[in-house]
Amino acid sequence: MRFDEFGQNSGRKPTTLQVSPDGVAQEVYPVAIAKKGFDFPAPSWPGVTCPADAWNLSYGSACLLCAPNTCQATDHRVGCIDGPPSSDYYSFTHTGCDGTTGPAVSFVWAFDALDESCNWLPAHGTLQQCSWAHPWAAWHVVILVVLSSLPLILLSFAAIRFRERFRQVVVATGDAQGQYTLLAYLIASLGALIHSVATPLAFIDSNTGNATEGMCIARTVVSFLAPAVVFLGITLRILAEAKAREGKPGRLAKYAGVQSSIEPTTTAKAFAAAQLFMFCAMVGSSAAVLSSVTGGPATIATNLTKEIGLDEESRTVEVALTVQMCCSIREFSWQSRVALLAPLLAMFLLSFVGHLSRGMHPSSGTLMLNLLITLLVVQFPTLDVFSTRAPIGLVIGWAALCSEVVHPVYKRWNQQSDDREWRIFDKGAPLEMPNPRRSGEQGWHLFLSHKWSTAQDQVQSLCPQLKLLVPSLKVWRMFKRPLALRPPKLRLGGPACRPQSRGLQSGSWSV
């Protein structure tokens, strides 16, 4: 086209297109290049599925003009539309949430609204699904929380390493080098760390929309590995205790009261073997189930369809998000969840029952906690997200740490082990007695029974000799003391040997 000084087209004829019933625009003017004749008046062709008085431009599928009696619209101007608009009218971008990561969709109209009475346009929207929305999920908080168990672990092992008395306790038992005991502590600590550190970290990005296949595999492995390693630690602890009782002095056999309270070594070993078998069965069957399940938790789900709201009248548009998330057991049926977690459930249940039958032990609490959590996950799969799995991992991790490492180390530290009490004389360890087992507030290692008239002299010598040999020995013996020192009364119990010894040295005793 060419325009003259009056703004008129001069010398060039304009080209005009008209849309035919098949939806194709064709030249109708100038005649020299016309592909078809001009149809007048221009109709709205039923074949292009546009309503009456609407217009189709043959590119795209939308009818740009609204029906009569609604808002007016022209090219590149959008008015009210009954129902959700087609995708020609908007665009969306996939971004992360502010300061964090996660699937977020910014919904933007392609055109401006023509009529201000259409108050829902433009209604640019944003859909956010940030799994990091919880405040304590910030990185620095997570790091502080998950690493909080480390000092306790280090403290426990420092106690093992530097407490000479503890090492002697270990050596004094049948576990000659203490390797089983230390290995049990190490494995249990590792399980606790996987629970309390690796689990939150594995779940932290699982719902952000940027998951990778490796991340999903790691999350699944951690979910099964953490309870398995703790269970292995418990098993090794039982084995270590059985080894420690090996070769228990035969002298115990004649004390029926003592003997009856000690579980036979063979029983403990059999229980440890059963635990080990359950562990292997769980690992094998879980691996088999995971590898055979299609769309299992170790795989990725993509292209989720989400709805985005546009106005207060619940107008919504479905947009396809390019989101990569790990498949979750939330999408599994109840039966599939049971099949997936059955090995874990069976292992904890059998072990828990076995522990109860052997008497109460802190490990029973840890096993019960694992059992309950697994049952909860089966029943309520929505728990399988970061905001719940992270605290659960921390709780189970701390429970395992306390029952399998801190408690036994503390017990050894206080020298209240029954094992040491009777074996200490066999291995040449220092002759120091633990607190009496029958202790209330007044407990004694030895009650020295004798007849005054025929054994007073001997006993008065025997008692200091015992105290010299075993300084911490508490002996109950009845004795007399001079009236001049105190009002006449019988002095009973504990310090029997000491005042007698002082009395002899000062010569105030007549024996």
Next chain:
Amino acid sequence: MITQVWLDTDVLESNVDQMSSGVQNSDAFLLFLTRDYFASSFCQLELRQAWEKRIPIIIVRDQQQGGSDASLSDEIKRAKEGLKEDENKETLLEAMTHVS
């Protein structure tokens, strides 16, 4: 001047409960076996309680004061015969038999 006065054994009667507590709260019971041990009513009481509570009994015998095996057997025999007929007799007999 220090006057050494020894309490009469009658005083012990009021402390039998403490003695019993001492036996029951001990991990082991050392029986220092000398002559006339089994004839002593207090020693019998201690032994019976230790036996009842299944406390491990360690016997230390004084060869000089304890006399010969024969005299010890006679002593136990006499002590058994001299036991009062009460509900504790059977337990004490059992304990004495075990020690002998």
